[in-house]
Amino acid sequence: MLLEIDHLNVRYEKAVLINDLSMGVDTGELVSLVGPNGAGKSTSLRAITGLVAWEREIKRRSTAGEIHIEGKVTFDGQRIDHVPAHEIVRMGLVLCPERRRPFREMTVLENLMAGAYLQKDKKKNQDTLSKVYDLFPVLKERSKQISGTLSGGEQQMLAIGRAFMSDPKLLCIDEPSTGLAPKTRAEVFEKILQINRLGITILLVEQEVSTVFKMTKRNYVLSSGKIIAQGTGEELMEDEIIRKTYLGL
């Protein structure tokens, strides 16, 4: 397994956000994590990429409530549950965050270079950049544009492109389709498939279950911070309870 999560628990004061979560992603896979709103999908991604621990460090210095995080996370054969977020990126576990969050005041190219912050090899950087431009021609056209002025779909492409610049082995993408028009959604999903075909493992968090199940071979269903089912899209859709209660279809 490239990524292995073993009995992960996250609590914000008394609220249990992640409850004994265990799951894994193999090299080359495209795996989805689906589930209703507030199931803890984003929190799971934030926990494995070190952001929950980072937030805990910050809150510890202020009066806000205590955050607890327990469990074992292994990536590429190494324990990462005590590695700070900015070091985890270096190992090749990269998160493309929810709501895209481009650096709005910077140009598209500057955003992409920010993604490549840790890559010191200039030639390799140029190669990665041209790969990103091949994937998203629109980013090349707009490379000098201030990214705050891009459309929602373009900002999502930029966010994915920026994460791609960090040279991921495993790319976690959090809700890329939110707030996009159906046509743009389809385009974004198509790009994610293309990235996967380039050999990059993908863990995709989504609400748009019907499309996602056509792309993936394996899925996890999360509810109230617990994995309640896993399998192929078809298997999950066959189970009436899961389909109606958790996937809302």
Next chain:
Amino acid sequence: MNIIITGLITGSMLALLAIGFSLIFGVARIVNIAHTAFYMVAGYIIYYLSIRLGLNVILSMLIAVVAVTLLGLLAYKFLIDPIREHELAVMIATIALALIFQEVTLQIFTGDYLSVYFLIKGYFIIGGNKVFYQQLLTFGVVLVILLVIWFLLMKTRLGLAIRSTAEDREVANLMGMNESRLAMITLGISVALAGVTGAVIVPLAVLSPYMWTEPLILMMAVVVLGGLGSIKGSFVAAYILGFTEALVTFLIPAGAFLKGPVALSIMILVLLIRPEGLFGIAFEEER
């Protein structure tokens, strides 16, 4: 002519101070009230080294900038960093720090007005007014430093990381940027800028232990007018306020006493009419 020269010099000084102040606020949300106190300390160090110890003035300036930067980093490490997430506490702590600097200076140098010699003597006359070479030198040096800062922020990897962290420190983290280290580096740059301001202005200014309060108010007005966290805004607003101050001082009888009130009025007006300032960003809700 006097108005233009005073405006340019005051504006340049304010630009340097305000950019430093804005930088560390943008990156770490630290409101450093002691910012101008560092500038004062630099002035006194230069005075002490060059006048009392008789060192070369330029060497004294370099030592002063380095010393003030180190002082700033120490203050960050032991005073600001432990309470960094409480923004108000940081503000109170830095007020205390400024007062400590003031009292220590008062003890060592007494409250007497002191001054340092011009680096280059002489002047020329334009339109019946004396323009000292020192004034030109100060202005020139400020422009060079502003250029260096612009280059650092816009064209280097460190600058990219500083700007990223200023915009969204969580996402910057996801790009592998170590935000607490960047906060420290930025604080160093910010305080170094305060020190440099002290160095370039000291031949033209009079040193006193209370000299940090007036530029503090003006600097705050600049930062508010330009938009918090906006470097470009600080730059433009600094010259607007620099010239306003020069106009008030020269055109209104006893106008020198009105400098503070005018700056504060501008600040209040901006806050009422356009709180985000000239180039500011309306802050988006942080997660």
